[in-house]
Amino acid sequence: QVQLQQSGAELVKPGSSVKISCKASGYTFTSYDMHWIKQQPGNGLEWIGWIYPGNGNTKYNQKFNGKATLTADKSSSTAYMQLSSLTSEDSAVYFCARSHYSPYFDYWGQGVMVTVSS
């Protein structure tokens, strides 16, 4: 069965960076897009960007240009998102989610809570 297993919660300091992971199983990792979505407490959902692991192509929401960097490791079927220059506005739950052909998300990871605090 399809599973997206994300890494654990992170507590990080302002100005630092964090890299979170999303390990895929149960399907051909290189044939599906992987998206990243942000959810702040009490707020809605924001699409950050996507990567196609088959060739490493990426597309970002302009709002997250320079903030988020998406990569993928085909050998381990794992997608990564690095967030840089962290501020309190980056405190949120971050989800990875899969899509195929059309960007609606049929499987989601369990989410990673990132807390930015000194």
Add this chain to the structure above:
Amino acid sequence: DIQMTQSPASLSASLGETVTIECLASEDIYSNLAWYQQKPGKSPQLLIYYANSLNDGVPSRFSGSGSGTQYSLKINSLQSEDVSIYFCQQNYDSPFTFGSGTKLEIK
């Protein structure tokens, strides 16, 4: 960016009732509209895609409709397990944007 205006923000209904949630896009999204259900502390789950296609395993009491800029999600015969937040999402144009959510409670 395409704005998705979702209403109502919250909704309270009785078991067995039918409820409808609306989503209005700021421009035509040509039925590229998905609906998700998110239970407390969980990740969102896909209910509907292409405005009216039911995702595998989703109960048939859920249905989607609409075209152009106006879309709706209907839940027939409300069950206790339907208590959740519901989001719409346009996947017509990047950045893919979500509605602000509808919190559904049981009276």
